[in-house]
Amino acid sequence: MNRIRLASTEDIPTETGLRVDTDTLRIALFRVDDEIFAIGDRCSHEEASLSEGDLFDDEVECPKHGSAFDVRTGAVLSLPATDPVPSYNVVVEDDDVYLLLEDQ
Ligand code: FES
Structure with a gap:
């Protein structure tokens, strides 16, 4: 199992996400209560950064066309x-x- 440090929990906002790029992945981190979740940052519809979307409970709204994604599962x-x-x-x-x- 490989581990890659992505961020400090305090860097992750509560009303939107935090984008972190690794060598091979573009990740959106979200904080829901005291839990941290990571999903792909690139929307599956078109080019948009889900980490820039608004977070409502455990759902993030794509900032481009508004599709909602479950940050727990993608x-x-x-x-x-x-x-x-x-x-x-x-x-x-x-x-x-x-x-x-x-x-x-
Ligand atoms: S780019 Fe995300 S819903 Fe269209």
Whole structure:
């Protein structure tokens, strides 16, 4: 299992997300209550950054056309997007957020 540090929990806002780019991934981090979730930042409909969307409970609204995505799973909840975005496993240790990746 690979771990990549993404951010500090205090860097993640509560009303929108935080975009973090790794070498290969573009990730949107969200804070829901005291939990942190990570999904793909690129909307599945067109080019838009989900981390710039408004967060309502555990749903983020795409800033471009308004599709809602579940930040816990990446599932798409409303049109015009029809495909989910990836979701990623993260763990928080000492206020640092780490992405967990299976070894290839
Ligand atoms: S770009 Fe996200 S819904 Fe269209």
